[in-house]
Amino acid sequence: MRPSVRCVSRYAQSDVWKIAAYFVVSLLLGAVLAPWIYNFGMGIAEVTEGKDTNSLVSWLGAAARRSQDNFPRFFDRSVLFSALLLLGPLVAWLRLGRGKPSCGDWSLYIPENAAGRPGQRLAKNRRGPVELLFGFMLAAGLLLVSGWLLTTAGFFVWRDAGASARGWVNPLVTEIKWGSVIRRALIAATIVAVIEEFLFRGVLLGIFLRAMQPAAAIVSLSVLFAAVHFLEPPRGATVPDPEALDAGFVLLGQILHHFIDPLALAGRFFSILAVGLVLAVARYRTASLWLPIGLHAGWIFAYQVFKGATWPVAQLPASSKLLVGSTILEGLVPLGLAVVTGMLVMAMTERRKNLPGHG
Known part of the structure; x- marks a missing residue:
C-alpha cells in the first residue's frame, strides 16, 4: 500500500530530528569519555617511554606524550570516537535501505512525491x-x-x-x-x-x-x-x-x-x-x-x-x-x-x- 504524503512527510521530518539528536548525543558522550581517553593515553605514554614495544603502541604512546598538556586534543578525538561509535545505531534508527516506506516501516527510500516534494x-x-x-x-x-x-x-x-x-x-x-x-x-x-x-x-x-x-x-x-x-x-x-x-x-x-x-x-x-x-x-x-x-x-x-x-x-x-x-x-x-x-x-x-x- 502506498504511504500517504502526510505520513511520509512526518517521517522525513523525524529523520532530520534524529540527525540533530545524533550530533548532540555524540558531543555529550565525547565529554563523558574525554577524561577516560586522556588517562588511557597517559598510561600508554608512561608504559612505552624509553621502551621498545609494538610499533602501533609506540606510536600511540609518542602521540599521547606530545599531547600531554593539550587536553582539548583528547576531547576532539573523544568526540570523533563517539560519533563513529554511534553511527551504527543511527543507521539502524533511520532504517537505511529497508525497502519502501510505509506508516509503520520508514526507510531512506522515498517515493518521488514524498512530503509533496521529490527531494x-x-x-x-x-x-x-x-x-x-x-x-x-x-x-x-x-x-x-x-x-x-x-x-x-x-x-x-x-x-x-x-x-x-x-x-x-x-x-x-x-x-x-x-x-x-x-x-x-x-x-x-x-x-x-x-x-x-x-x-x-x-x-x-x-x-x-x-x-x-x-x-x-x-x-x-x-x-x-x-x-x-x-x-x-x-x-x-x-x-x-x-x-x-x-x-x-x-x-x-x-x-x-x-x-x-x-x-x-x-x-x-x-x-x-x-x-x-x-x-x-x-x-x-x-x-x-x-x-x-x-x-x-x-x-x-x-x-x-x-x-x-x-x-x-x-x-x-x-x-x-x-x-x-x-x-x-x-x-x-x-x-x-x-x-x-x-x-x-x-x-x-x-x-x-x-x-x-x-x-
Missing part, C-alpha cells in the same frame, strides 16, 4: 571533473590571493621574513618547506573534502531536501555544518584537572561560550555558515558532488598552504580581528570572499536545467 537524487554529471577542477581553482585561487593581500597589508607575516609589512618583528623566523606544505595540504584537502561532502551534502542534504522546501533545507543543513565546525576548543583553553570525571564538560562549557561571543560569531561562525551555504547551493544546482568537493578541497588546500607559510601578527588593534582573525577563514573579509564565490557559483550554474529536484 533530489544525485545525478550523473558528465561535466563533473571539469566542475571539480573549476571549483578547486576558484576557491583556492581567491583565498590565496586574499591571503597574499592580507599579508601585504600586515595582517600576517611570512614565516621566513624578519618582519611584517607593518614592521612587526617576527620572533619565529623559520624556513618555509614548500614541498612539504603543499603535499600535506593536498592530502588534507582530498580526504576532508570527500568525506565531509559525501556526509553533509550527499547524505544529509538529501534527507533534508525530502523533509522541507529547498531553501529551508539548505539553510538548516548549513547552520548544522557551521555549528559542528564551530564546536572546537578556544585557543588557549585549559582544564585545571584533565583527569577529573567532569573535565570534558568543563571544556564543553568553554566551547559553548563561543556561541554567546559576538566577536567569535562574527569572526568565525558566519564565515563557516557562508561556506556551508555555497557548498549546499552548488550541490543542489548541479545535483552532484563534483563542484562542492572541488570548492571544499580548494578552500582547505589554500588554508593549509597559507597556514604553513605564515604567522598571524599578534600586535594588531582589537578592531582588526573583526576584519580577519588568526586565520584567513575568520572575519568579515573571508565572509565577503565566500559571498563572492557563491555569486560566481550561481552564475556558473544558472543555466543548468532539467536536474532532479528542479521541476
Whole structure:
C-alpha cells in the first residue's frame, strides 16, 4: 500500500530530528569519555617511554606524550570516537535501505512525491571533473590571493621574513618547506573534502531536501555544518584537572561560550555558515558532488598552504580581528570572499536545467 504524503512527510521530518539528536548525543558522550581517553593515553605514554614495544603502541604512546598538556586534543578525538561509535545505531534508527516506506516501516527510500516534494537524487554529471577542477581553482585561487593581500597589508607575516609589512618583528623566523606544505595540504584537502561532502551534502542534504522546501533545507543543513565546525576548543583553553570525571564538560562549557561571543560569531561562525551555504547551493544546482568537493578541497588546500607559510601578527588593534582573525577563514573579509564565490557559483550554474529536484 502506498504511504500517504502526510505520513511520509512526518517521517522525513523525524529523520532530520534524529540527525540533530545524533550530533548532540555524540558531543555529550565525547565529554563523558574525554577524561577516560586522556588517562588511557597517559598510561600508554608512561608504559612505552624509553621502551621498545609494538610499533602501533609506540606510536600511540609518542602521540599521547606530545599531547600531554593539550587536553582539548583528547576531547576532539573523544568526540570523533563517539560519533563513529554511534553511527551504527543511527543507521539502524533511520532504517537505511529497508525497502519502501510505509506508516509503520520508514526507510531512506522515498517515493518521488514524498512530503509533496521529490527531494533530489544525485545525478550523473558528465561535466563533473571539469566542475571539480573549476571549483578547486576558484576557491583556492581567491583565498590565496586574499591571503597574499592580507599579508601585504600586515595582517600576517611570512614565516621566513624578519618582519611584517607593518614592521612587526617576527620572533619565529623559520624556513618555509614548500614541498612539504603543499603535499600535506593536498592530502588534507582530498580526504576532508570527500568525506565531509559525501556526509553533509550527499547524505544529509538529501534527507533534508525530502523533509522541507529547498531553501529551508539548505539553510538548516548549513547552520548544522557551521555549528559542528564551530564546536572546537578556544585557543588557549585549559582544564585545571584533565583527569577529573567532569573535565570534558568543563571544556564543553568553554566551547559553548563561543556561541554567546559576538566577536567569535562574527569572526568565525558566519564565515563557516557562508561556506556551508555555497557548498549546499552548488550541490543542489548541479545535483552532484563534483563542484562542492572541488570548492571544499580548494578552500582547505589554500588554508593549509597559507597556514604553513605564515604567522598571524599578534600586535594588531582589537578592531582588526573583526576584519580577519588568526586565520584567513575568520572575519568579515573571508565572509565577503565566500559571498563572492557563491555569486560566481550561481552564475556558473544558472543555466543548468532539467536536474532532479528542479521541476
